[in-house]
Each structure stands twice: as structure tokens, then as C-alpha cells.
Amino acid sequence: MESIIDACDGFFNLPEEEKQEYEGKHVLDPIRCGTSFNTAVEKVFSWRDFLKVFVHPVFHSPSKPAGFSESLSEYSKRTREVARELLKGISESLGLEADYIDKALNLEQGHQVNVANFYPPCAQPELAMGLPSHSDHGLLTLLIENGVSGLQVQHKGKWVNLNSFPSSFLVNTGDHLQILSNGKYKSVLHRAIVNNKTTRISIAMQHGPSLESVVSPAPELLDRENAEPAYIGIKYKEYLELQQSNKLDGRSCLDRIRI
Numbered sequence: 001m002e003s004i005i006d007a008c009d010g011f012f013n014l015p016e017e018e019k020q021e022y023e024g025k026h027v028l029d030p031i032r033c034g035t036s037f038n039t040a041v042e043k044v045f046s047w048r049d050f051l052k053v054f055v056h057p058v059f060h061s062p063s064k065p066a067g068f069s070e071s072l073s074e075y076s077k078r079t080r081e082v083a084r085e086l087l088k089g090i091s092e093s094l095g096l097e098a099d100y101i102d103k104a105l106n107l108e109q110g111h112q113v114n115v116a117n118f119y120p121p122c123a124q125p126e127l128a129m130g131l132p133s134h135s136d137h138g139l140l141t142l143l144i145e146n147g148v149s150g151l152q153v154q155h156k157g158k159w160v161n162l163n164s165f166p167s168s169f170l171v172n173t174g175d176h177l178q179i180l181s182n183g184k185y186k187s188v189l190h191r192a193i194v195n196n197k198t199t200r201i202s203i204a205m206q207h208g209p210s211l212e213s214v215v216s217p218a219p220e221l222l223d224r225e226n227a228e229p230a231y232i233g234i235k236y237k238e239y240l241e242l243q244q245s246n247k248l249d250g251r252s253c254l255d256r257i258r259i
């Protein structure tokens with residue numbers, strides 16, 4: 001965990017011109033970095049640099065700084081094992097076979113994205129937001145941070161601070177777990193706030209279905225509970241494009257596919 005945080009810190013500290021080559025624009029660009037300093041998002045100012053890299057099924061990585069790619073490759077493999085194991089337990093908790101999600105959503109080819117966020121100290125943290133309210137689109141996100149808190153999740157309509165625990169993952173459930181479980185698992189709304197003292201780095205490893213999987217509420221679950229599906233089926237890739245076109249306005253892209 002320390003190694004990947006140091007590696008990402010190294011990337012964000014590269015000279016601007018070395019980072020520029022990765023300034024992709026499209027949601028399906030495999031390496032995309034950018035900054036949202038001074039960009040008005042709704043009425044708040046967003047205060048972060050980010051680097052998003054597709055690490056599976058095809059591994060991509062920036063070539064700098066030295067050692068970055070090795071560290072990212074190792075971290076991607078290890079977190080993928082953890083996520084697939086957690087999803088077995090989640091399948092069972094839904095009364096499905098342990099490998100149900102793994103097979104139905106073709107996790108062997110699962111779309112895995114490493115999102116590194118860099119939030120420098122902000123002189124007026126009350127006027128800015130690190131990352132505005134959103135839900136993650138995949139199944140599970142494994143999040144770590146550099147010992148500096150800033151993540152908030154929405155619980156019963158209120159924003160709750162989550163403090164980091166050393167050497168542990170904070171696991172967020174994503175939109176596609178909500179779709180597959182027909183709403184039994186809720187995709188959590190969350191955001192990141194900034195502070196005026198210390199740089200915060202967070203690394204959100206997102207684990208999703210394969211891009212070609214069409215995800216809908218599990219038919220086995222609906223049959224057993226005699227329930228109607230709450231969402232239409234949609235290809236994961238199309239959902240990502242839909243989310244890109246839908247500004248992060250605190251509403252989930254899920255609302256767009258609800259029946």
C-alpha cells in the first residue's frame with residue numbers, strides 16, 4: 001500500500017510537461033490525468049489532480065516515474081484477488097452460488113481502473129470540494145489514503161466523515177452491484193473534502209464487470225423472490241459513456257436506467 005501511494009505521489013510531482021502527454025479526454029482512454037483546479041463544478045470549486053489508469057484486462061501504465069509501473073502492476077493483481085474474493089461472499093449473501101458474479105459478469109476479463117487522487121492544501125477549504133458527490137459505477141472500489149482523512153459518505157441524508165485505518169481498505173459498493181442485486185446492495189454516495197494543512201492522496205481501485213457484459217438484476221434472485229426487475233439491462237461500456245455525458249450533479253446515473 002505504501003509503495004503505490006509513494007509511486008502516485010511521484011507521478012503527481014513530475015514536471016507538468018511530462019504529465020501532459022496523458023491528458024486524455026474520453027472515458028475510455030486507458031490513461032487519463034488531469035486537474036480540476038479552478039473549474040466550477042456546480043457552485044463549488046473542485047480542488048484535485050487525478051490519474052486514471054486501466055489496469056485490467058489489459059495492463060496500462062505511465063512509464064514515469066521509475067518503478068511506477070511495477071508497483072501499479074503488483075497492486076492491481078493483489079487488489080483484484082481481494083475484490084473477487086469479496087464478491088464471492090457477496091454472491092453467497094444474496095443466496096447465489098459463490099462464483100455467480102464472477103461468471104455472470106466475466107470478471108476474468110473485468111474492467112479494473114486505478115484512480116489516484118491528489119488534493120493539495122487549500123487556503124479556503126470551506127469554499128472548495130475535492131471531489132463532488134458521486135457514486136462509483138463498478139461493483140466494488142477498494143480505497144486507501146495517505147493517512148489524511150477527507151472521505152465522506154452519505155448516510156440517512158447526512159454526510160459522515162470516514163477516518164482512515166492504517167493498512168486497511170475502505171470498500172465502497174458501486175452502481176453495478178446495486179443493479180445486479182436489484183437494489184439489495186446500495187451504491188454509496190460519497191465525496192472528498194479538502195483541508196488547509198496537508199496534501200491528501202487517495203487511491204481508489206475500481207473493480208467492474210467486463211466492458212462487454214450486459215448487467216441486469218440477477219434472474220435467479222428475481223425468480224426466488226418473485227420480484228420485478230428495478231433496472232433495465234445495460235452493457236457496462238454503454239453505462240460508462242452514459243455516465244460521462246451525465247454531469248456529476250449529486251444524482252446517480254442509476255436513475256437513468258431505473259424502471
Ligand SMILES: O=C(O)CCC(=O)C(=O)O
Binds near residue numbers: 117131202
Ligand atoms: O478521495 C477520496 O476519498 C474519494 C475518491 C473517489 O471517490 C473516487 O476516486 O471515485
Ligand SMILES: [Fe+2]
Binds near residue numbers: 134135136190204
Ligand atoms: Fe468515488
